[in-house]
Amino acid sequence: MAEKFQIKKSSIASAVCIAAVILLLIFGGRVFGNQQYYAVSLMVILLSMVPFFLAFESRKPQAREVVTLAVMCALAVASRAVFIWLPHFKPMTAIIMIAGAAFGAEAGFLTGAVSAFVSNFLFGQGPWTPWQMLAFGIAGFLVGLLCNKGILSKKRIPLSIFGGIAVLVLIGPILDTSTLFMTAASVTQESAAAVYLSGLPVNAVHALATFLTLLLVSQPLFEKLDRIKLKYGIMEADREV
Known part of the structure; x- marks a missing residue:
């Protein structure tokens, strides 16, 4: 049991380190100019793959596991594209959270990073x-981690409430931070307050989309994904990694 815990701890530490490096890459891309966002985006994808493949350190990953995540990414991108006519209404975040809850924190992070990059070929690439x-x-990482630890339930109501709150207080403000660094000549308390306050209505719509999507489709998706995991024995969300 101690050995399993150690592996799990090292996997979480790796993901945290990768997130820190990603932040440095984002700031580096800004320093060297917004024209570098493609290079930064590709590096984010490569780095996000590291903790995902560390999850398979004790066995060889099967092709169907990667295909399953690719399908989840495609579903996330499609869910964002379908609501292109409704500004800031992004069901994609909920799909990413479902992937994290079903397949683990590493898979959730990778699904989120890839889905954001691919969907922006429709919505527009940029320094954001x-x-x-x-x-x-x-x-995806947060929901996967909390579900894996048993802190967050995958049941409809608690998952939906958590998803909406997470978008409102964490995911949305991270997105607002990109606006702050791209629009403000210098970052001050006043400029930060203005950006984050103006982002509240946008984040509220995003949070509502996440809440409703999790409420309506999380359980049917979990049932289908559980059948896939049971049939093929892939990526157990509660595995000790």
Whole structure:
């Protein structure tokens, strides 16, 4: 049991370190110019793969596991594209959270980062892309981590409430931070307050979309994903890694 706990602890530490490096990359991209956002985005994807593949250190990953995550990414991108006509209404975050809850924190982070990057080919790439990849990746990682530890239930109501609150108080402000650094000539308390306050209505709509999506589709998706895991024995969300 002690050995299993050690592996799990090292996996979490790796993911935290990767997130810190991603932040440095984002700031580095800003320092060297907004034209570097493609390079920064690709580096974020590569780094987000590290903790995911560390989860398979004791066995070889099966192709169907990667395919399953690719399907979740495609579903997340499609859910954002369907609501392109409704500003700031992003069901994609909920799909990413479901992937994290079903397959673990590492898979959740990777799903979030890749989904943000791919969906921006429809919505527009820019210096905000790495920030979105970080924010959506954290959404999947956080839910995956809390569900894996048994702190957060995957039941409809608690998961939906947590998802909405997380977007409002964490994911949304991370996205607002990109606006702060891209628009403010110098970051001051006044400029920060203005950006975060103006972002509240946007984050409220985003939180509502996350809450409703988790409320309506989380359980049907969990049932299908559980059948896939049972049939193929892939990526147990409660595995000790």
